[in-house]
Each structure stands twice: as structure tokens, then as C-alpha cells.
Amino acid sequence: MRRHARPGPCFLYVLRMSGAEDLLKVGISADPVTRWSAFHRRWFEAFDLAHSPLVEAETRGDAQRLETALHRTLKAHACPVPLTMRAFAGGASEWFRGAATTASDFVAGCADAGFIVHADARAQVAATLHERQYLFASVLDQLAANARDGVLAPEQIDAVRDLAEAHRAFGADLSGLAPGDVLRMLGLHV
Structure with missing residues (x-):
């Protein structure tokens, strides 16, 4: 291929x-x-x-x-x-x-x-993650929807938490990307 x-x-x-x-x-x-x-x-x-x-x-x-x-x-x-x-x-x-x-x-x-x-x-990574913040916001929205629907697996929370921490490590302000209850679910206090 x-x-x-x-x-x-x-x-x-x-x-x-x-x-x-x-x-x-x-x-x-x-x-x-x-x-x-x-x-x-x-x-x-x-x-x-x-x-x-x-x-x-x-x-x-x-x-x-x-x-x-x-x-x-x-x-x-x-x-x-x-x-x-x-x-x-x-x-x-x-x-x-x-x-x-x-x-x-x-x-x-x-x-x-x-x-x-x-x-x-690091500068290249920070720029890439900044460009993709809208995608990450969509992931957070889906996480919240899955939680509301009762179909959220612990592995999903772990994966999104890792993604969130990657964004935070490169300066992202997560408070503008997700509601506080979603961030608390991830164990991310802002």
C-alpha cells in the first residue's frame, strides 16, 4: 500500500x-x-x-x-x-x-x-497544540456527553486527562475550553 x-x-x-x-x-x-x-x-x-x-x-x-x-x-x-x-x-x-x-x-x-x-x-509542539485546541474542546464536549449518557469508561477519562495535561504542559488555559465539572471529572483543577 x-x-x-x-x-x-x-x-x-x-x-x-x-x-x-x-x-x-x-x-x-x-x-x-x-x-x-x-x-x-x-x-x-x-x-x-x-x-x-x-x-x-x-x-x-x-x-x-x-x-x-x-x-x-x-x-x-x-x-x-x-x-x-x-x-x-x-x-x-x-x-x-x-x-x-x-x-x-x-x-x-x-x-x-x-x-x-x-x-x-517545544515551540513547535506548543504551536501545534494551540492550533488544535478546537479539536481538544470537541473531545471534552464528547467526554461530557458520554458521562451524561452513562457510557464513560475509566480508560477514556485517563486518555483525555493525559491529553489535557499535554495541553497544559504547553501553556493552554483549560478553563476556557471546558466547563468546571468536566475539568473536575478529569481531576484537573484550574
């Missing part, structure tokens, strides 16, 4: 895990926030976004070429997917241990070659 390329930029990401271990996930995506959220339900904490660069490429093909070159460069550092990551998210061959310096050098080379490099992914 062939995927159709989205118009617009595509990003090579070097996603660093939070914590003391030098562990990286390397991949490409036209929508890094959606991709990263597939790896871990609390992706915004699991990854050190301040030290996770994005290399912006004009096309998916350009991003794939960068990704392939970086994978080859890091081949000796390949490691298994961390147990804390969701296996169904894919990308099992794109994890690397002890490769931060080599990956940083590669990203610096991309900047030297004229690619736009976002050294700190």
Missing part, C-alpha cells in the same frame, strides 16, 4: 528520552506531535523535547533521505524499543543508545547544508 505524501514540510526528528540514559528515537513525520503521542500516552513527559531537534525538509522524500543517512550513521548504536513505549506504534528499528553526540553532529551538518533546524521541539 502506497501512502500519499502530504503537501508541505516533513520533519526528521531526533527524539531524546527523558532521564539519564542516552536513548534516541529517530524518524520522520509531517506531524511530529501526532507521531510522538503514539509512542507513549504521556509523551510530553517521556521525551526531553527541549533537547529533541527537528530538521525541516521541504518534502517527505528529502526527509526520508536524511533519515536513511542518519540511520546508517547510527547503525552501531541500534537498540531495542524501550519497554515503556507502545509496541504497536512501530519504528522498532529506529531506537539508538549512546548516540546523542553523533546525532547532534548530524543535525549540525543539516543546518550547514541549509536545512531549517529547530533545536528545541
Whole structure:
């Protein structure tokens, strides 16, 4: 099955895990926030976004070429997917241990070659979440409707709470997105 390329930029990401271990996930995506959220339900904490660069490429093909070159460069550092990551998210061959310096050098080379490099992914994430606040407000409305109808599962509350906390971690004011009773149901006091 062939995927159709989205118009617009595509990003090579070097996603660093939070914590003391030098562990990286390397991949490409036209929508890094959606991709990263597939790896871990609390992706915004699991990854050190301040030290996770994005290399912006004009096309998916350009991003794939960068990704392939970086994978080859890091081949000796390949490691298994961390147990804390969701296996169904894919990308099992794109994890690397002890490769931060080599990956940083590669990203610096991309900047030297004229690619736009976002050294700190937090600004990109904040902008994406801000653009999607209307979607999150719809999710909160559906949560409230499900609660009223008595069809709200605890897993749904947990998933929406994680989504809410991701938005809050990047500066969203949730009080304007949902009624107080919905926020209290999620355990989010504003």
C-alpha cells in the first residue's frame, strides 16, 4: 500500500528520552506531535523535547533521505524499543543508545547544508497544540456527553486527562475550553 505524501514540510526528528540514559528515537513525520503521542500516552513527559531537534525538509522524500543517512550513521548504536513505549506504534528499528553526540553532529551538518533546524521541539509542539485546541474542546464536549449518557469508561477519562495535561504542559488555559465539572471529572483543577 502506497501512502500519499502530504503537501508541505516533513520533519526528521531526533527524539531524546527523558532521564539519564542516552536513548534516541529517530524518524520522520509531517506531524511530529501526532507521531510522538503514539509512542507513549504521556509523551510530553517521556521525551526531553527541549533537547529533541527537528530538521525541516521541504518534502517527505528529502526527509526520508536524511533519515536513511542518519540511520546508517547510527547503525552501531541500534537498540531495542524501550519497554515503556507502545509496541504497536512501530519504528522498532529506529531506537539508538549512546548516540546523542553523533546525532547532534548530524543535525549540525543539516543546518550547514541549509536545512531549517529547530533545536528545541517545544515551540513547535506548543504551536501545534494551540492550533488544535478546537479539536481538544470537541473531545471534552464528547467526554461530557458520554458521562451524561452513562457510557464513560475509566480508560477514556485517563486518555483525555493525559491529553489535557499535554495541553497544559504547553501553556493552554483549560478553563476556557471546558466547563468546571468536566475539568473536575478529569481531576484537573484550574
